[in-house]
Amino acid sequence: MTGTSDSNVVEMIADLAPIWLPGCVVDAGQRTVEVGWGRGALQMSAVVGVGEIVERCLQLPKQLWPEQIEAWLRAVVAEGELATEEHRFGDVAERQRALLVQRGWSARTAGPVADALLPFGDHFEVVVFIKTGDELRRLTVVRRSMHGLGDPDVPSPVQLTLDEIADLVPQELDGFSVLSRDGDPLVSMAMVDRENLLPQASIGAGVLIGVPRLSTVAYCPADAGQARADALAQWVAESYRGASDQCSPDLYWLQGDLLVQVPVTLATPPSAVLPAALKPQPRRTWLRHLFGR
Template sequence: MIAELAPIWLPGCVVDPEQRTVEVGWGRGALQMSAVVGVGEIVDRCRQLPKRRWPEQIESWLRAVVAEGELATDEHRYGDVAERQRALLVQRGWSARTAGPVADALLPFGDHFEVVVFIRTGSELRRLTVVRRSMLGLGDPGVPSPVRLTLAEIAGLEPREQNGISILSRDGDPLVSMAIVDRDNLLPQASIGAGVLIGVPRLSTVAYCPADAGQARADALARWVSDSYRGAPDQCSPDLFWLQGDQMVQVPVTLATPPAAVLPPALKPQPRRTWLRHLFGR
C-alpha cells in the first residue's frame, strides 16, 4: 500500500519494498535534499488499526517525514546539532499522548517516567523524533549523549530547605526534572537509609524529604507537590514516589483536601518495645 500510494501523495519519492525504505525529498529552489527512511514505524502503527484507516495514517506519516527533513535542515543553521541535544524527564506516556505522526526519540525510565530528547534551537526546545535523529546522524557512535549534556547543565543545582522539605528548582528551566536521573550527585540522600520521598510536580522543580521522616512530613510534601503542580505551565507529575537506591515505587496520595500520603508499612514508625515486653511478648 505504501508503494502504491506514496508516489501519488509525494511525486518523486521512491519506495523500496525489499529494503522496507522510502526516499523522500524536500527543498527550496536549487537547494534540494533527500533522505532514505525505514517504514517500520508506520507499518507497526498501521497493524494496530483497521485497514480502512491505513491510507490516512500513511499519508500523515509521509508528510511528517518531509517536514522533519525541512526542520533538520533548518537546525543546522544554529551550529552543532549534536551538542545542542537535551533530555527531559516526563511522566510515562507523555510522548504517546502528545506526539504527532512520527515517534519521539525517548528512553524508558522505570515504570513511571520516560526521558524524551530535544534539540535546543535558539531559545526553543524542539522534540527530536526517531526519523530526524537518523537524518541528523545523532544515533552514530561517538555522538554526545543528550543525557550527559543535560546533567552537565544542572550539575550545580543546590537544594533549598523549606519547612523540612528540600527543593531543587530553577525558574524556567525544564531540565531540572532530570535530577532524578543523576541521583548519585544531586540526590545522594536517595541511597542513604530508607531513601527519600520525592515528587516532580514541574519540569523545573523536584522536591523531597527523608522517606522515614514520618506521616506529618510526608503529608506536607504531598501538599506541597499538589500545590506546585496545580496550574503550572510545565506540569510533570502530581504523584509521590519512594526512591531508595535504584528502586522507585509510587506512594498513593489521597484525593482529600488537603491530600495525604498513604505510606507503605515499611515507612511507618514502629512502636517501641521495652525489654519486659520483649521478654514476655507483650
C-alpha cells in the same frame, strides 16, 4: 503479526506514496522510502525506514491504513525541512537535551512520527529535544536518523543535560529540600543524576520525592514520618496545580535504583499513603513481648 501482514502494509505504501509525494521512491525489499524537500534549486532528500508506520498500521483496521500512511509521509517531509533549519544553528549533536516526564507523555502528545525516547522505569520516560535558540524542539526517531545522532561517537543528550544542571543547590523549606530553577525544564533530570544531585537517595531508607514541575524537584528523607510526608505531598500538589510545565502530582520512594509510587489521597489537604516499610515501628517492651499487649 505475520510477515504477510507486514508486506501488505509495505505494498500499500509503495502504491500510494508516489501519488501523495511525487518523486518519492519506496524500496519494498529494504523497507525504506526516500522522500525529498526543498525550494527552488535547493533540494534535499533522505532515506527513512518504514518500520514505525508498518507497526502502527498493523494495530489498526486495514481501511485506516491509507490515512495513517499519508499523515506519516507528510510528517517525515516536515521533519526533513525542520532538520535542514536546525543545522543552521550550529552543531546539532551538542544541542541535544533531555527531559524527564511522566510515562506516556510522549504517546499522548506526539504527532505522526514517534519521539526519540530513553526508558526510565515504570513511572517516567526521558524525551530528547534539540535546543534551537531559546526553544526546545522534540527530537523524533526520523529526525535523529537524518541528523546522524545515533552514531556511537555522538554526545549523550542525557550527559549534556546533566552538565547543565550540575550547579543546582537545594533550598531547605519546611522539613524538605527543593531543587528548582525558574523556566528551566531540565531540572526534572535531577532524578536521573541522583548520585550527585540527590545523594540522600542512596542513604538509609532513601528519599520521598516529587517532580511537580519540569523545573522543580522536592524531596525529604523517606523515613521522616507521616507529618513530613504529608507536608511534602501538599507542597507538591500545590506546585503542580496550574503550572505551565506540569510533570507529576504524585510522590515516589527513591532508594538507590528502586523507584516506587507512593499514593496520595485526593483529600483536602492531600496526604501520603506511606508503605508499611516507611511507617515508624513502635518499640516492643518486654511486657508486650510476653503478653502480646
